[in-house]
Amino acid sequence: MSMLYQRVAFIGLGLIASSMAHALRRGGLAGATAGTARSAETRAIARDIGLVDRVYDTATEAVQGADLVVLCVPVGAMEDVAREIAPHLQPGATVTDVGSVKQAVIDAVAPHMPDGVHFIPGHPLAGTEHSGPRAGFAELFDNRWCILTPQESCDPDALARLEQLWRGMGANVDLMDAPHHDLVLAVTSPTPQLIAYTMVGVADDLRRVTDSEVIKYSAAGFRDFTRIAASDPTMWRDVFLTNKEATLEILGRFTEELFALQRAIRQGDGALLHDYFTRTRAIRRGIIDAGQDTDAPDFGRVRH
Numbered sequence: 001m002s003m004l005y006q007r008v009a010f011i012g013l014g015l016i017a018s019s020m021a022h023a024l025r026r027g028g029l030a031g032a033t034a035g036t037a038r039s040a041e042t043r044a045i046a047r048d049i050g051l052v053d054r055v056y057d058t059a060t061e062a063v064q065g066a067d068l069v070v071l072c073v074p075v076g077a078m079e080d081v082a083r084e085i086a087p088h089l090q091p092g093a094t095v096t097d098v099g100s101v102k103q104a105v106i107d108a109v110a111p112h113m114p115d116g117v118h119f120i121p122g123h124p125l126a127g128t129e130h131s132g133p134r135a136g137f138a139e140l141f142d143n144r145w146c147i148l149t150p151q152e153s154c155d156p157d158a159l160a161r162l163e164q165l166w167r168g169m170g171a172n173v174d175l176m177d178a179p180h181h182d183l184v185l186a187v188t189s190p191t192p193q194l195i196a197y198t199m200v201g202v203a204d205d206l207r208r209v210t211d212s213e214v215i216k217y218s219a220a221g222f223r224d225f226t227r228i229a230a231s232d233p234t235m236w237r238d239v240f241l242t243n244k245e246a247t248l249e250i251l252g253r254f255t256e257e258l259f260a261l262q263r264a265i266r267q268g269d270g271a272l273l274h275d276y277f278t279r280t281r282a283i284r285r286g287i288i289d290a291g292q293d294t295d296a297p298d299f300g301r302v303r304h
């Protein structure tokens with residue numbers, strides 16, 4: 001894979017930006033990399049570990065001369081960043097983002113983009129429950145999907161180059177419109193997230209009764225909820241606040257299903273429960289067949 005951009009600038013140096021920086025390096029996809037983060041602490045760590053070629057104290061300095069700028073901050077911070085960098089963007093540059101919600105990011109960023117700058121929103125469907133500049137690794141995007149939600153007026157060459165970049169970082173690329181993205185993703189990401197928060201919250205409330213037994217016996221399904229529920233609180237707060245409608249729609253459906261299962265349990269309707277669980281098992285099979293998770297028992301966890 002050859003170099004696609006002369007200079008890539010990251011605004012925000014957390015899990016996603018650091019993984020992209022490693023993946024760019026692995027693929028030789030960028031001539032030079034630059035970055036900045038909000039806190040001096042994060043910038044110091046990034047300098048220390050040589051995450052990008054040059055770490056700047058401000059976003060305005062970081063974007064100077066960049067032909068690709070990647071906004072890697074929480075969704076709620078996108079507008080302030082866009083406003084700050086807009087006057088310093090190089091004509092012809094592409095600006096993209098990695099936010100987990102797309103319509104709200106378009107509303108926040110697009111109005112600030114100067115003529116001649118290509119804004120192409122994006123969302124890599126890959127992550128872990130870890131945050132910060134040390135959390136990234138080059139393989140994060142391998143065989144995962146990155147969804148781009150270009151607007152109709154998007155420049156085809158700029159779009160093709162960004163698609164190539166994501167492929168170079170190991171990802172598969174899909175294009176869709178932003179509202180569709182927000183609805184589809186509400187099913188796969190925020191709603192399970194909220195359910196995990198609730199489940200872990202219920203266990204926490206019960207702790208008084210169970211003492212530390214919830215933790216001690218957590219190798220049951222509960223443990224898998226705790227991984228999701230340990231994700232970055234700022235990121236997820238912003239996702240719920242900015243993808244309200246789609247999340248509420250999916251949660252409404254979830255509540256109906258939950259009531260149906262509750263009734264089946266109360267009425268001893270074993271056939272309904274068995275059919276339901278058979279259907280969900282097939283979905284897990286589909287995810288494995290699509291190469292999106294491992295077939296190993298217990299997700300391939302190593303026993304200590």
Ligand code: NAP
Pocket residue numbers: 011012013014015016017036037038039040042043072073074075077081098099100101123124125126127128129130131132133135232235
């Ligand atoms: P992260 O590890 O928490 O890093 C966030 C970065 O943004 C940090 O460098 C932080 O700087 C900076 N930042 C936070 N608030 C800011 C503000 N108000 N102004 C300027 N900079 C600010 O987060 P991440 O997981 O990489 O997530 C970044 C984006 O990727 C989010 O929009 C998220 O929705 C999206 N995303 C995340 C995942 C995931 O699983 N984590 C997956 C796909 C997409 P400091 O360190 O100095 O505070």
